[in-house]
Amino acid sequence: MMQNASARHRAAERTGIWFVGARGSVASTATLGLAAIAEGQAPPTGCVTAQEPFTSAGLPEFTDLVVGGHDISSVTMTKRAECLVETGMVPPRLFAAAHDALERADAEVRPGYDPHGGPGGESQQASAERLAADITSFRDRHALARVVVVDLSSTEPPVDLAPEHDDPAALLTALTDPARAVLPASSVSAYAAILAGAAYAAFTPSAGMGLPALAQLARERGIPVAGQDGKTGQTWLRTVMAPAFAARNLKVLSWAGTNLLGGGDGATLADPEAVRSKLSSKTRGLTALTGSDITPLHIDNVPDLGDIKVAWDHVHVEGFLGSRLTLQTTWSAHDSMLAAPLVLDLARLLALAHAAGISGPVPELGFFFKDPWGSDVHDAAEQSRALEGWVRSAAAQVQP
Amino acid sequence: MMQNASARHRAAERTGIWFVGARGSVASTATLGLAAIAEGQAPPTGCVTAQEPFTSAGLPEFTDLVVGGHDISSVTMTKRAECLVETGMVPPRLFAAAHDALERADAEVRPGYDPHGGPGGESQQASAERLAADITSFRDRHALARVVVVDLSSTEPPVDLAPEHDDPAALLTALTDPARAVLPASSVSAYAAILAGAAYAAFTPSAGMGLPALAQLARERGIPVAGQDGKTGQTWLRTVMAPAFAARNLKVLSWAGTNLLGGGDGATLADPEAVRSKLSSKTRGLTALTGSDITPLHIDNVPDLGDIKVAWDHVHVEGFLGSRLTLQTTWSAHDSMLAAPLVLDLARLLALAHAAGISGPVPELGFFFKDPWGSDVHDAAEQSRALEGWVRSAAAQVQP
Amino acid sequence: MMQNASARHRAAERTGIWFVGARGSVASTATLGLAAIAEGQAPPTGCVTAQEPFTSAGLPEFTDLVVGGHDISSVTMTKRAECLVETGMVPPRLFAAAHDALERADAEVRPGYDPHGGPGGESQQASAERLAADITSFRDRHALARVVVVDLSSTEPPVDLAPEHDDPAALLTALTDPARAVLPASSVSAYAAILAGAAYAAFTPSAGMGLPALAQLARERGIPVAGQDGKTGQTWLRTVMAPAFAARNLKVLSWAGTNLLGGGDGATLADPEAVRSKLSSKTRGLTALTGSDITPLHIDNVPDLGDIKVAWDHVHVEGFLGSRLTLQTTWSAHDSMLAAPLVLDLARLLALAHAAGISGPVPELGFFFKDPWGSDVHDAAEQSRALEGWVRSAAAQVQP
Amino acid sequence: MMQNASARHRAAERTGIWFVGARGSVASTATLGLAAIAEGQAPPTGCVTAQEPFTSAGLPEFTDLVVGGHDISSVTMTKRAECLVETGMVPPRLFAAAHDALERADAEVRPGYDPHGGPGGESQQASAERLAADITSFRDRHALARVVVVDLSSTEPPVDLAPEHDDPAALLTALTDPARAVLPASSVSAYAAILAGAAYAAFTPSAGMGLPALAQLARERGIPVAGQDGKTGQTWLRTVMAPAFAARNLKVLSWAGTNLLGGGDGATLADPEAVRSKLSSKTRGLTALTGSDITPLHIDNVPDLGDIKVAWDHVHVEGFLGSRLTLQTTWSAHDSMLAAPLVLDLARLLALAHAAGISGPVPELGFFFKDPWGSDVHDAAEQSRALEGWVRSAAAQVQP
Ligand SMILES: NC(=O)c1ccc[n+]([C@@H]2O[C@H](COP(=O)([O-])OP(=O)(O)OC[C@H]3O[C@@H](n4cnc5c(N)ncnc54)[C@H](O)[C@@H]3O)[C@@H](O)[C@H]2O)c1
Ligand SMILES: NC(=O)c1ccc[n+]([C@@H]2O[C@H](COP(=O)([O-])OP(=O)(O)OC[C@H]3O[C@@H](n4cnc5c(N)ncnc54)[C@H](O)[C@@H]3O)[C@@H](O)[C@H]2O)c1
Ligand SMILES: NC(=O)c1ccc[n+]([C@@H]2O[C@H](COP(=O)([O-])OP(=O)(O)OC[C@H]3O[C@@H](n4cnc5c(N)ncnc54)[C@H](O)[C@@H]3O)[C@@H](O)[C@H]2O)c1
Ligand SMILES: NC(=O)c1ccc[n+]([C@@H]2O[C@H](COP(=O)([O-])OP(=O)(O)OC[C@H]3O[C@@H](n4cnc5c(N)ncnc54)[C@H](O)[C@@H]3O)[C@@H](O)[C@H]2O)c1
Ligand code: NA
Ligand code: NA
Structure with missing residues (x-):
């Protein structure tokens, strides 16, 4: 579904990563690691895209990536990373090297959508618009070519399916009703990505963009999406x-x-x-x-x-x-050390997908997921081949 | 290296399997299992070639395969299989079902080349000719379209390389000298396969057909060969x-x-x-x-x-x-239960290779081996794809 | 609590083992194994009591043990053992050797107490008396010095405790009410052992003799008991x-x-x-x-x-x-191969306890159980020492 | 072999630990850990003697222990410990807390006996006297009641036994010959412990005090010794x-x-x-x-x-x-985290043995060793009981 996009030649430009769950373990590790790699303090071990054929595909460089996000916790990324040092997971040396980058990223964290957030009176439409505004403001302030939203927030319970989950029009109506909460939190964030025109990856098993009505909206509005539930261990x-x-x-x-x-x-x-x-x-x-x-x-x-x-x-x-x-x-x-490099990979690859004008679920990104959207392939070797084929063809689309 | 062979349409004809080490654990298990499968007593679980695309490739059927071989032990295949029943590896029911087939196969076992076989005074050329005669007699008596030799004899120590191992002409001369034993036992058997015009697989890590001079002779004389050392566990x-x-x-x-x-x-x-x-x-x-x-x-x-x-x-x-x-x-x-079905696969696939007129090492059979001849590929998934591609093309060659 | 018992010198006499769950996997294995050992077809590997100091303690010999039991299944012990041969657990040779003994033991199996046994109208007291009569009849017909009941029936769900479970008098009254089923099946069997004057071991985690009122009755009526839940793996x-x-x-x-x-x-x-x-x-x-x-x-x-x-x-x-x-x-x-020899050990040791006039829970038999009655010791090495000390002293009691 | 020693009441006095191989991984870890425990920065987890009945046995306190030793490496304990921090084994916090103690201990390290130490011309007797003088000087300068030598140096190859190894008199003569090196390095250190009147533990499998002639000298000169090869994992x-x-x-x-x-x-x-x-x-x-x-x-x-x-x-x-x-x-x-606390245990227990006037191999310390001197017991539970019995009786000897 590649379009002859005006986005061409743009994949390698400055790109935003917007983490839903930005202060969690995986997001903090990814942010710290990105800084360490960008500053040459650590090799990009564990990043699939740091190897051929990805390195020739015109993906954004590690130095081109800027981090922001949503969270509902007030414990900062820096503090979270410090805890990860104490448990022995993160080497003190790298924490020191990434300290300022963590502070900068955390300064870009905005309050997420909290499903237990009290009375509020705000409709989910209004909430999603607020979240989307955070994303577009981030894009504008940093002059980013595009933003990729990656959901790294806490896993939600399975959702009881409602008719609105299958029907975009009904969903849009229900969202405006302040008395209803038709979407789980992860799907409010997914809808915000759509509103902001941002590519989207679901690293969690939560509903997110997986609801059919949202997937259809993503397709219609030209958003490439990938999911679901990171396949790491x-x-x-x-x-x-x-x-x-x-x-x-x-x-x-x-x-x-x-x-x-x-x-x-x-x-x-x-x-x-x-x-x-x-x-x-x-x-x-x-x-x-x-x-x-x-x-x-x-x-x-x-x-x-x-x-x-x-x-x-x-x-x-x-x-x-x-x-x-x-x-x-x-x-x-x-666990977070397995997930973090794949999260950076997804951001780089969805930036390419976006630049190539691809919209809706990208089946070839199934390599990264336990439950791949748009694909029935689970065989890791077959997924690896499909991914390599896809990146070559998407790159050719962008940089003909 | 496929030739437009007169052998066409012949892969599915009656085919001999000639085991070097016929009374060993793997050979006895393969023989018993072949009988059990041929008689419908057991499914061909563990046989790669019992699945697509192999089942459409015109390979010899299990019922088309006839077993004989060389060994230097006097413990019969039947006795050996009985021991395997006692250890709990082989179900008594299948042993009973295969009993007569084991007796028949064992009646086709001839004395192998024994490197410690006493003074003798026979040259290795003479020994190899004797072994080759056993194989051709087996082929003729059973009216077989072809024979595949599979080396399943005891692993030999590594060989000290001699100049003759690289030079076919020098080798052929040395072989006629009764005072010399220029080849290890496994290579005498491999040379016998060449003399008999039989396809050949080296399931052991012994030198076998791996010596450059023998590999070259195999190529010249139109023998497809595959090795080395079965990759089973x-x-x-x-x-x-x-x-x-x-x-x-x-x-x-x-x-x-x-x-x-x-x-x-x-x-x-x-x-x-x-x-x-x-x-x-x-x-x-x-x-x-x-x-x-x-x-x-x-x-x-x-x-x-x-x-x-x-x-x-x-x-x-x-x-x-x-x-x-x-x-x-x-x-x-x-261990033998892992090896035996692959041995049957190799026999069926080398019959196809022979029918297709392929000679020398078949790199695409590298799937079966720890140390694949003619190939540097070790990745099992990649080998699996290569094997499937090969069987399709070889089958097309034979049954256009 | 050893009494200067008139039972002296009697531990080594003919002894009955009465399995509740006689047609289950453990009981069938124990019966088969007992026959194989008694007939010299297999060594008593896995039997703790086949070693010093137990061999000098005057326990009943393997040849002194006679098997019977209760079950609610109609699949015979012989049939059950045959299945265990088919799964590869029991060697065919030993099954053949034990065939007649299995048939003999199965002929001693009587219908157990079935908690889902339909209307009936029988009080649990009446049921327990029927079970006890089976045990005493077995003892009399085989002229046994004593019987040890071993519960090997299917694990029951945990029991909701009732006041009667703590109070022997109240329990005895409730048992006579045909409209009530105050005891779980395992405890009906335990009560039957008391009525029959038989020693008792609970190899399952079911309530069995573990209800305080029953344990007290056992103590009062001079029955040695041991439990609970075999500690095997x-x-x-x-x-x-x-x-x-x-x-x-x-x-x-x-x-x-x-x-x-x-x-x-x-x-x-x-x-x-x-x-x-x-x-x-x-x-x-x-x-x-x-x-x-x-x-x-x-x-x-x-x-x-x-x-x-x-x-x-x-x-x-x-x-x-x-x-x-x-x-x-x-x-x-x-699993059953681990349990069966310990079951034979328990029968032999409880025969000694009975002969020594010990009544109530025997803490030193805690070695055999996950949840030892009368003891807080779980350390296997400490339990082993305690068991050895106990057998020496109980043996001295019986054979001074 | 306890003597009514004038050493009574002295076990709890200030005690030296003299490590042979003081700059190795185990010795550096033990020294760092001792400081951390003595200063209340870490609990004595892993120290057997930090539990009953050892805590009532009047052993030297952790704060009573002073460290010195021999080594042939010039990499200091502090540097070695720093490396252990970098590998993630030692927490930075504890390294900081123990830094000064490591420096102090390293200042007490003297050049060991180097078997490849060049021509020299010194007899092994002279070398051992030099090593012994290091130990006695350490004891005197720190006013220690006694010193325990613990061999933690690199494992040596097995020794070819010589007649002198069995005969104390012959050994003493051979030691004075500058042209001979009758003892391996570990045994020179063991002999030095004897000369210095220090208790001795062999945590390595090297010959050390294990040569019969040295064991006999230790017994004669009233030195308690324990070995051999720490049993840690x-x-x-x-x-x-x-x-x-x-x-x-x-x-x-x-x-x-x-x-x-x-x-x-x-x-x-x-x-x-x-x-x-x-x-x-x-x-x-x-x-x-x-x-x-x-x-x-x-x-x-x-x-x-x-x-x-x-x-x-x-x-x-x-x-x-x-x-x-x-x-x-x-x-x-x-590995070193397993060994270090046991090394501290051995120092405390041998201090007690010395105070109790015990000489020669202490079989009850077999708990700590793969190849216990003076004992054939390998069963860990039995060794644990024996150790507890011993410490009670030795303590009673010292503090009646
Ligand atoms: N290998 C892996 O680590 C791995 C693999 C597959 C999937 N995942 C998934 O990734 C997710 C993150 O894992 P983690 O270990 O970082 O978890 P975490 O608990 O450390 O972090 C989750 C973060 O999400 C935040 N959050 C919760 N609700 C939110 C909301 N409504 N809006 C915004 N933020 C919200 C939390 O405050 C927290 O900071 C989990 O869903 C996990 O199942 C991880
Ligand atoms: N999974 C597997 O079982 C597996 C995998 C890879 C390779 N292999 C190889 O397959 C071979 C067979 O294994 P096995 O378990 O059947 O061994 P085995 O010892 O049971 O059988 C070997 C047989 O070879 C015979 N033999 C020895 N020297 C001979 C000679 N000079 N000529 C003819 N026969 C001779 C022996 O008498 C014996 O009957 C071994 O080399 C083994 O390393 C097995
Ligand atoms: N290693 C071991 O095998 C092990 C260890 C600890 C405990 N156990 C316990 O031993 C018991 C037996 O195990 P098994 O593998 O032989 O199970 P099984 O299911 O093979 O046998 C249980 C037998 O009990 C019979 N039964 C069920 N209800 C009965 C009743 N009310 N009266 C009489 N018989 C009845 C069943 O018909 C069956 O024949 C289980 O409770 C198990 O948890 C076994
Ligand atoms: N769990 C364990 O760590 C464990 C268990 C049992 C035995 N051990 C034994 O403990 C010993 C120490 O282990 P480590 O990991 O500390 O080793 P290491 O290699 O880190 O340290 C050995 C030290 O001994 C020194 N040394 C070598 N020869 C010497 C000599 N002649 N005189 C004085 N010092 C000398 C070395 O310079 C080095 O500093 C080894 O023999 C090991 O086998 C350790
Ligand atoms: Na899918
Ligand atoms: Na208990």
Whole structure:
């Protein structure tokens, strides 16, 4: 759906990243890391786009990226990053190097939409317009070619679907009613991105732009969007291995798993409602890839682990003549360190998509997500090839 | 290197499999399994070629395959299979179903070339001719369209290279000297395959057809060959995961591993000389894929494990901002159950290659091997694609 | 509480084992194994009492033990054992050897108390008397010195406590009311053991003899009892390791775990109610030993695993200067093969306790249980010592 | 062998710890940690003696301990500790708190005995006297009641035994010959401890005081000694679990293991000679506890792991009716953080032993060692009980 866009040649210009959940662990890590990389203090390890063919695709440089965002917390990014130093995740040296950049970014953080924000009396339309104004003001003040909104806010419980979620016109009407809150918070932010004409990525499993009415609006208004739920650790590993078993004609009987994590995400997911969104996006791809639906999965809040995520998987497989084999994996990583470079990748790639005039869900960005919008492909190797093909063609579109 | 072959339309005809090491664990399992599948007693789980696009490629059917081979042991395939029942690897039901087929195959086993076979006084040329005669007699008696030789004999120590190993003419001369034994046993068998005009696969890490002079002879005499060292378990898993880390721009710092196994292969590899061949073919691909040469690896003979291979890997990876992540994997499988279906695949695919008039190393069969001949590709997903592309094109060649 | 019993010298006489749940996996395995050991077809590996100091304690010999029991299933022990052969757990050879003994034991199986057994109109007192009559008839017909009842029936959900559960007199009254079912099924069986004057062991986490009123009756009527919930795998391992960390003054921060299993027990525990009993008895000891209450634990029904139980634990520990260490364990075993020898041990040891005139809960048998009656000790090494001390002293009581 | 010593009441006085290898990782960590604990900046987690019954045994307080030592490196303890901060092992806060104490301790470091120390022309007797003089000068300058020497220097290769190693008189003669170097470096240090009248602990697997002639001299001259090779991680875990399997009458068939580590110790053990000492002390206890000699074990130098030691064990066990179970463990810890608190424990306990007039090997200190001197007990739980019994009785001896 590429248009012969007037946006051409513009992907490499100054670009804004607007984090919803800007003061969270992932956003703070991404901001700190961006500064460290831009200043040459750290190599861009973990950034997919720091390799060929992406480096020749005319993406915005790390030095071209400017950070701002929304949050409902008053703990600053700098303070958050300092905590991450204390847990041993972030090296003190890099925190020191990025200190001023964190302060600058945090000065760009505006109050987000708080679903528990008290009476208010404001309609969701008004709220979204306020959020959109924050984004356009950010774009204008920094003379940015474009802004990419990345949702990194706390995971919400699954949403009860309403008729308005499927019907753009009905939705727009409902939004103006101050007595109603037809959208979950993540979708208010997504709608604000549409209003601001900003590209959008959903790194969380929350509804966000995933509601059909919003996706349709995005398509109509020329906004490229990508989602959903960052595929960073255990799920990524599963989508690497499951296709390999299939290629060997080995039959997965069951794939059981457990996740242990602390930190902000651990605390959020200790809520049995919130965790449902996450569990369902985590198992969908696996069932698609293996054909087995015996995939028990748990996420436990283990506060003493801090930002470390430990994931154990047990795969039970049938082979030749009914023989059985088992594969166990244990993955241990700082969760935000996995997510942050992919977030920077998404910002760079959606800037290209926007410059190329692409609108609506970009299926080739499925590489980054547990539950890819616009695509049924979960195989990590296949997604990697599709992504490389896409970037070459989008780059050709922009820089012919 | 496909020739417009007179062999056309012939791939699906009756085909012989000639195992070097026919009475070993893998060969006996493959023979038993072939019978069970051919008789509809077991599905072809674990056979790559039992899936699309291979099922439409006109490969010989399982019912078209006839087994014979060489060995230097007097323990029959039936007896060997019975032991595998006792260890719990093979279900009694399938052994019963395959009993007669095992007896028939074992009746086709002829004495192999024994490097410690006493004075003899026979030149290696004479030995190879004897082995070749066994193969052609087998082909003629069973009216086979062709024979594929698969080396499944015990792993040999690495060979000290001699000038004759690089020079076909010098080699042919040396072979006629009864006082010399210029070739290791596996290469005598490989040379016999050439003399018999049989396709050839090296499932072991032994020298086999890997000596340059023999590879050149194979090419000249129109024999398709594939090798080397079956990629069935831990190494396969590594070549699945390592490219995935690379696609994420995550930097593998070290990849340490240990293998525990018993059985015949465990006993052979307890010899520090023999194990050198195996260790070197196991790490070559990993270093190529990761760029790291910190890859300590061990193979331990643990007789109480029988045919079970347990492999543990510890991968230490650098991510964003110098952060570290670890992945551990534990793989536990009956080794011969992994190898046997791939051996049947190779026989079917090399029959196609032969029918298509392909000669010399077939790089696209690299999917099956730790140390692929004619190819530098180790990435399992990439090999899978290449294999599928190849089978389509070879099939088109044979059945236009 | 040892009495100068007239039972002296009698421990080694013929003894009955009466399994509640006689046709289940553990009971069938124990019966098969007992026959195999008694007939010299298998060594008593896994039986604690087959070692010193137990072998000198005058326990009943394996050849002195006779099996009967209650069940509500009509699938015979022989049939059940045959299934266990098919899954690969039991060697065909031993099944053949034990075939007749299984048939004989199954002929001693009587209908159990079925809580969903339809209208009936029978009071629980009447039911328990019927069960007790089965036990005494078994004892008389086989001229047994005594019978030990071992509860191996399906795990029940936790019981809502009623006043009668604490008050023997009130309980006895309530039992006679045909309109009430004051006891869960496991406790009806426990009460039947009391009526029959049989020693009793609770290998399940169900209420059983654990209700205070029943425990008191047992004590009054001279019945030695032991429980609760067999400590065979993951929990045993935890009670081995946790005290070792404490001895090193290393501080357990969290101890997370997951269990995967299939089989009858897996299916039962897939019920969220039933699993509550099990989860609570599994974590109680751990919290006592480590002081940490961050002990998330799951039990997943994975039918393809059959009787194999796979348990993964992740232990996060604080050491010197706040440093962190992790220990992961993966345990994989045939669950019934772990339980069965301990069940035979319990029968032998409770026979001794009965002969020694011990009544009520025997704390020193806590070694065998997740939630030991009459004891707060969970440390496996300490329990082992206590058990050895007890057997010496009980033996001296019986054979002075 | 306790004497009614005039040393009574003296255990709690100011005590010196003299580290051989004072600038190594373990010694620097112990020194830093001692300062942090003494100043109340960190709790004594990981110190066995910080718990009952040790806290009532009149051991020297942490504030009573003064550090000095020998080394052949010129990199100071402070610098070494700084490196440990950079690898993330030591928190910056504690380094800052301990900075001055590290400087003070490093000022007490004297040149050790360097076996490759050039021509010299000095006899080993003269060298040992020089080392002893360093120790006595340290004791006198700080007015210490006693000094405990703890060998923490790099692991040496196994020693070729000479007749002098068994015969004190012959040894004393050989030591005076400037042309001979009859003792390895670790034993020169051990002899120096004897000359200085200092208690001695061998935390390394090097020969040290383990040569019979030196052990005899220690006994004669009233020096309590303890060794050998600190039991801190994988080996400790094995001696916790192996006795538990035995108590269950479960039969260990094989126990395979791999260790990955970097740091100074990793580099030393990359030498195939040096690693032999370590491997042999690591497997001795395991074989004794399990009866199995199938215990393949590896130690790999993986520099990127720094001071982290990762150890994987695979235990294959036979249970009831020949069934098999497996236990795998993965241990990941900062090696020096495990060792350092035990080193402080040993200093405190040997001070008590010295005050109690105990001489020669103290078998009850076997708890701390892979290869305990004077004892065949490897069972960690049994060693823990023995240690507690010993400290009570030694304390009673000193403070009646
Ligand atoms: N590897 C990974 O870290 C990973 C992978 C996939 C998805 N995710 C998702 O990314 C998200 C962020 O993870 P995190 O670890 O940074 O979590 P976090 O709890 O540290 O941060 C979430 C932030 O969102 C803010 N927030 C909450 N509600 C908001 C609202 N209505 N408007 C604006 N801000 C709001 C919070 O105040 C907080 O600062 C989570 O949804 C998580 O599930 C993370
Ligand atoms: N997953 C796997 O099982 C796997 C994977 C890769 C490679 N391999 C290789 O496959 C080979 C076979 O493995 P296996 O487990 O069946 O071993 P095995 O020891 O059971 O069988 C080897 C057989 O080769 C025979 N043999 C030895 N020297 C011979 C000679 N000179 N001529 C003819 N026969 C000879 C032996 O008598 C024996 O019957 C080994 O080299 C092994 O390394 C196996
Ligand atoms: N390692 C172990 O196997 C282990 C460890 C601890 C506890 N346990 C407990 O042992 C018990 C038995 O385990 P299993 O694997 O043999 O289970 P199973 O499901 O195979 O057998 C249970 C048997 O109990 C019978 N039963 C159910 N209700 C009954 C009743 N009211 N009266 C009489 N019989 C009844 C069933 O018909 C079945 O035959 C379970 O409670 C389990 O939790 C087992
Ligand atoms: N968990 C553990 O850390 C652990 C457990 C058991 C045993 N150990 C043993 O403790 C010892 C110390 O380990 P580390 O990690 O501190 O090693 P390290 O390499 O960091 O330190 C060894 C120190 O010894 C010094 N040294 C070498 N030769 C010497 C000599 N002749 N005289 C005096 N000093 C000398 C070196 O210069 C170095 O400073 C090793 O032998 C190790 O095997 C450690
Ligand atoms: Na999708
Ligand atoms: Na208790």
